[in-house]
Amino acid sequence: xxxxxxxxxxxxxxxxxxxxxxxxxxxxxxxxxxxxxxxxxxxxxxxxxxxxxxxxxxxxxxxxxxxxxxxxxxxxxxxxxxxxxxxxxxxxxxxxxxxxxxxxxxxxxxxxxxxxxx
Amino acid sequence: xxxxxxxxxxxxxxxxxxxxxxxxxxxxxxxxxxxxxxxxxxxxxxxxxxxxxxxxxxxxxxxxxxxxxxxxxxxxxxxxxxxxxxxxxxxxxxxxxxxxxxxxxxxxxxxxxxxxxxxxxxxxxxxxxxxxxxxxxxxxxxxxxxxxx
Numbered sequence: 001x002x003x004x005x006x007x008x009x010x011x012x013x014x015x016x017x018x019x020x021x022x023x024x025x026x027x028x029x030x031x032x033x034x035x036x037x038x039x040x041x042x043x044x045x046x047x048x049x050x051x052x053x054x055x056x057x058x059x060x061x062x063x064x065x066x067x068x069x070x071x072x073x074x075x076x077x078x079x080x081x082x083x084x085x086x087x088x089x090x091x092x093x094x095x096x097x098x099x100x101x102x103x104x105x106x107x108x109x110x111x112x113x114x115x116x117x118x
Numbered sequence: 119x120x121x122x123x124x125x126x127x128x129x130x131x132x133x134x135x136x137x138x139x140x141x142x143x144x145x146x147x148x149x150x151x152x153x154x155x156x157x158x159x160x161x162x163x164x165x166x167x168x169x170x171x172x173x174x175x176x177x178x179x180x181x182x183x184x185x186x187x188x189x190x191x192x193x194x195x196x197x198x199x200x201x202x203x204x205x206x207x208x209x210x211x212x213x214x215x216x217x218x219x220x221x222x223x224x225x226x227x228x229x230x231x232x233x234x235x236x237x238x239x240x241x242x243x244x245x246x247x248x249x250x251x252x253x254x255x256x257x258x259x260x261x262x263x264x265x266x267x
Contacts, residue, residue: 033226034226034227034229035225035226035227036226036227036228036229036230036231036232036235037229037231039166039169039170039231039235040231040234040235040238044158044162052225052226054225054226056137056140056141056225056226056227057226059140059141059142059144059145059169060141060169060226062141062145062148063141063144063145063148063162063165063166063168063169064162064165064166065158065162
């Protein structure tokens with residue numbers, strides 16, 4: 001379990017959907033650039049880290065009950081994609097960190113927090 | 119639904135190659151199922167099946183009619199497409215097998231998980247395909263059911 005405001009702090013991230021509560025919680029974390037993986041293996045309520053920033057990410061995540069998305073390595077979705085996410089109440093974040101560094105920081109936090117990864 | 123024994127039915131046209139509208143039908147189906155009061159795991163399974171099937175039509179077929187039927191105990195989704203068909207259905211059901219183009223992969227699809235994921239989320243799954251004519255999927259998801267594979 002990790003809270004949105006902690007994700008932003010760890011990843012020096014930017015919240016792209018300002019209406020989102022900083023206290024939003026994510027039950028799991030999943031990382032992939034393949035929406036096929038998201039639809040196959042991600043768990044409901046998870047936070048997705050991805051380097052893919054097209055509109056299909058938002059629709060696939062909505063279908064799979066993903067609870068939030070972090071775009072890594074400076075990727076930013078187009079304004080209409082952000083609008084679509086807002087309409088679906090899906091929090092979007094962006095970080096300049098690489099996928100590896102972002103995953104490592106979040107994994108370290110989850111371990112330190114004693115919540116367990118699974 | 120009007121009553122416990124009634125069924126809800128709706129059709130969704132899907133156009134091959136229309137990447138701009140990809141996922142629209144599946145998202146609409148998900149909202150409909152939520153509005154009908156189905157349990158969240160069933161809604162999620164049905165939405166994933168609809169999304170994977172819709173993407174397959176957009177990536178590979180010319181057009182299709184998706185039909186959603188919600189009965190008291192199950193959700194049924196049939197997808198009847200006009201398209202090139204699948205020469206080797208067994209191979210297409212193998213995880214990781216894909217004939218996707220580079221463009222499809224750049225969008226995050228074409229990992230060869232579509233049909234296997236549909237089967238995984240279905241309680242009943244059948245596929246018929248004829249080369250040069252098209253493919254028909256028939257999927258049943260039982261409410262609160264268990265996956266069979």
